Amino acid sequence: MSIAILYALVGIGLFCLGVYALMIHAHLLRKILALNIMGSGVFMVLLALAGRTEITPDPVPAAMVITGIVVAVSATALALALMLKINAITGRAELNDAEEK
């Protein structure tokens, strides 16, 4: 088993772990972290694929990961800001499933 495959498998593992955590936890911070872990999983898969050729690594996945990180940072910032707002209004950083009238 090559290093690339190992990285890819770890990436898939992280992704699944993230999906599980996203579903199971109610606290918004945990949900946001779960999404970040999922993102890291995808990035690891992408980078592992960059190393799949023997001679020179493929630069395109690295470029994709950099773009992906930029997107992930801004999404996380927006999510955290929303979480703080919700916390300020309801006193709890959780989604409110009760009647939203």
Next chain:
Amino acid sequence: MGDFLLTIPWAVVLILLPLVGAIACFLWPKKVNQLGLITLGGVFLSVVGLGAWLLENGVYHHAVGGWNAPLGIQLYADGLSLVMLGITALVGVAVSVYATAYFDRSQSERFWPLWLFLLTALNALFLSADIFNLYVTLELLGLSAVALVALGGGKAALNGAMRYLLASLLGSLLFLFGVALLYHTYGSLDLAMLSEQVESTPTVWMALGLMSAGLLLKTALFPLHFWLPPAHASAFSPISALLSALVVKASFYLLLRLWLEIFWPISGSVAGLFGVLGVMAILWGSLQALRQTRVKMLVAYSTVAQIGYLFLAFPLAMGAGVTAWNAVIYLAISHALAKAAMFMAAGNLLRFGGHDRIADLDQLAQRLPLTIAAFALAGVSFIGLPPSGGFIGKWLLLEAALMQGRWDLAVVMVLGGILAAMYIFKVLGYAFTEASKPSKVKTVPVRMEWAALLLASGAILLGFLAPLILPLLAIGTPFDAFSGNEEIMP
């Protein structure tokens, strides 16, 4: 002069102009309304320019920065992109005019930049031909849409926005995973290159599953629609109109594109599943809409139902090909016009009476005739009565279903129309009668009433425009790969 106009790279203008407009709105917050309207006008003209170019020369290609695929990013426009860009510009202009009257000073300073970013993302999405670039536009779209929902500021709006954000990010990450797998298999991100190479392998199947799941979540197909009603109903009305009319369509467009270009040859059996989910969406969404007590929630659930129709095309396209795809595009654009009009009408009701409880609508047919007319005309398109655009779409879809003896789908389409009639008349009925407790009323700016009415009339007018729009859709023959009864690989 005419030749000069044809040399302008309209596709690039379509992406850059709203982006520049959005930044300008940050720089000169005092002038946002004017800046926004000018930008929208420019975008509208650019779509016309691009349309003229396409009619003259066929499919449009642009290699950004002079770099060609596989390394560079390609912009691509055919008839399908053009029609989606056109409907975006049309709804955009109407919502923008509406918004100038709807928002107060400080709200519009926040609304305009976000809306123009959203428009940038929409235009870029419709013009991209590169699956990673599509991921980026999808994220831009999601983030600006979530921020727009959150503008509402209240508890319901923030909750709706958060739920929307989580669903949207999950959807994009699933999509990105699919992109990674496709890149791994074929070493290319370009749609056209991928479509030449794709084969039925486990990796491609996994990519198909992940990308479709992500996009279904973003398109809010039953049972993944849970985030849509709270987000769309709690946002400000012009924003609900944008989200329901355009944002949902964008992820649907992307799904359609991927299927047409990449997944079609290998995925005949999955199309049946889409059909089943579509049927369930129509029935569930319509029944939920009937149960609602507030106008905006009713309209939001109606979106869930109408999305179902779009997915009926997937199983039908195997036998009926172009007819089914034309039907679905027609349904999508007439839904965009009618749903935007309906949310604006709902916004007018809210402004007028200070509430949108259906049972307490007080003689609005006499007091807000233009708004109620807009609501009714939009409803005509949802029910599928002639001569509306919704009628043409449903007619083509019924034709496709009957051609293949799919009576089950035909029955669901008719039933969906009846249920739509029931929930539309539920609102209209209360609008004609006197409420038990009259509420204080505020005046509604004329611009808001006319914007809603004109868009709703547009949805009706679409019914007459089929001979103009169907040939436009055929530019670049996006649906050609499987027109007629071509043999489909299992």
